[in-house]
Amino acid sequence: MNRLKLAKKYQQPEENIMMNIGTLAKSKEGLIDLSIGDPDLITDERIINQAAEDAKAGHTRYTASDGSQEFIQTVIKHYKAYYNLDFAPSQVRATVGAMHGMYLTLLAIIDPGDEVIIHEPYFSPYKDQIELAGGVPIVVPTYEKDGFQLDTSILEKAITKKTKAIIINSPNNPTGAVFSQETFQRIAEIAIEHELFILSDEIYEELVFDGSFVPMATFAPENTITFSGFSKSFAMTGWRIGYMIAPTYVSQTAKLINENITYSAPSISQQAGIYALKNASKLIPEVTNVFKQRLDYVKKRVDAIDFLHLGNVQGTMYAFINISNTHLDSASFTKKLLDETQVLVVPGKAFGINTGNQHIRLAATQKISVLKEAFDRIEQMSF
Ligand code: PLP
Numbered sequence: 001m002n003r004l005k006l007a008k009k010y011q012q013p014e015e016n017i018m019m020n021i022g023t024l025a026k027s028k029e030g031l032i033d034l035s036i037g038d039p040d041l042i043t044d045e046r047i048i049n050q051a052a053e054d055a056k057a058g059h060t061r062y063t064a065s066d067g068s069q070e071f072i073q074t075v076i077k078h079y080k081a082y083y084n085l086d087f088a089p090s091q092v093r094a095t096v097g098a099m100h101g102m103y104l105t106l107l108a109i110i111d112p113g114d115e116v117i118i119h120e121p122y123f124s125p126y127k128d129q130i131e132l133a134g135g136v137p138i139v140v141p142t143y144e145k146d147g148f149q150l151d152t153s154i155l156e157k158a159i160t161k162k163t164k165a166i167i168i169n170s171p172n173n174p175t176g177a178v179f180s181q182e183t184f185q186r187i188a189e190i191a192i193e194h195e196l197f198i199l200s201d202e203i204y205e206e207l208v209f210d211g212s213f214v215p216m217a218t219f220a221p222e223n224t225i226t227f228s229g230f231s232k233s234f235a236m237t238g239w240r241i242g243y244m245i246a247p248t249y250v251s252q253t254a255k256l257i258n259e260n261i262t263y264s265a266p267s268i269s270q271q272a273g274i275y276a277l278k279n280a281s282k283l284i285p286e287v288t289n290v291f292k293q294r295l296d297y298v299k300k301r302v303d304a305i306d307f308l309h310l311g312n313v314q315g316t317m318y319a320f321i322n323i324s325n326t327h328l329d330s331a332s333f334t335k336k337l338l339d340e341t342q343v344l345v346v347p348g349k350a351f352g353i354n355t356g357n358q359h360i361r362l363a364a365t366q367k368i369s370v371l372k373e374a375f376d377r378i379e380q381m382s383f
Pocket of ligand 1: 037096097098099100123169173201203228229230231237241242
């Protein structure tokens with residue numbers, strides 16, 4: 001897509017729902033903001049202290065453009081220890097968050113007109129990133145009746161001669177679904193058969209409440225490009241640090257592109273990431289438990305409200321709540337909610353119009369006492 005057209009699209013109120021509702025909300029007194037996936041948690045002080053020490057010791061300069069060797073080696077050791085996966089240093093690069101890695105990859109692999117399949121509801125930036133990179137997003141649905149699991153036969157039917165890649169996001173924003181290992185296995189088989197890349201956004205890999213996560217690279221190592229990082233599992237959204245792991249030729253292309261953009265990810269954030277990954281087994285459960293408890297609470301409160309419905313939330317920090325009993329679409333419901341209760345959520349429409357418009361996404365980004373206040377207000381609403 002022409003970049004100027006994209007900018008124009010964002011000037012139209014209907015198109016940028018999240019931004020417009022957010023702007024609307026700023027003027028509200030007593031606002032409870034459960035919209036953006038940026039939790040109230042402050043990064044663990046052990047990570048902060050270590051980063052401060054590292055800054056004093058001189059980690060304030062550029063690193064190599066793909067990240068310091070220590071960062072890359074720490075990511076490699078982490079994947080070996082956690083997932084028994086082997087990667088070479090040439091496959092790993094530090095990125096300015098997972099989304100930066102995704103965009104570099106799309107720029108690296110897409111020729112004009114190539115199709116990239118995404119599953120709906122989808123994390124909103126995917127579609128624009130594909131278009132900005134010159135590709136065409138092809139949307140396949142997932143359904144609430146299936147627990148928002150991906151039906152791989154629908155995926156397969158969407159493949160054409162122009163398909164270059166499939167973006168997979170599990171654990172999923174906004175639905176909280178975690179795709180089964182059988183689904184991952186089948187996606188891998190399809191990608192291998194059709195010679196496609198799988199761009200696997202695994203930023204919520206640690207926020208899984210029952211069972212554990214198995215990365216896509218386990219099933220299709222040659223086809224998979226993995227994106228992950230520190231924003232969610234370590235409450236480090238503002239440090240802007242993540243990584244991508246790809247076949248060497250893709251990683252090298254992404255590196256060349258990025259040398260003309262940001263050069264390297266922030267040095268100090270790489271240091272924080274090294275400490276975080278080395279201490280992952282201590283640090284992550286604390287974050288995961290926070291979201292599990294909050295979402296258990298949200299589920300309990302939603303279950304007691306007859307105009308709302310929520311299925312089982314398997315992971316992430318989000319509840320994708322069905323509002324169809326209110327007979328309002330997602331944008332109207334979100335506006336009424338904000339006007340009457342000062343609770344801000346994201347209309348499901350922001351994640352795709354086909355399957356999202358009867359939902360809202362509530363991010364459990366606030367303490368249980370604040371969630372309690374939010375639901376005490378919501379249950380007073382009438383339809
Ligand atoms: N991918 C998904 C699915 C997300 O929901 C988010 C943040 O909300 C990101 C990526 C952003 O990750 P990062 O902060 O590492 O760029």
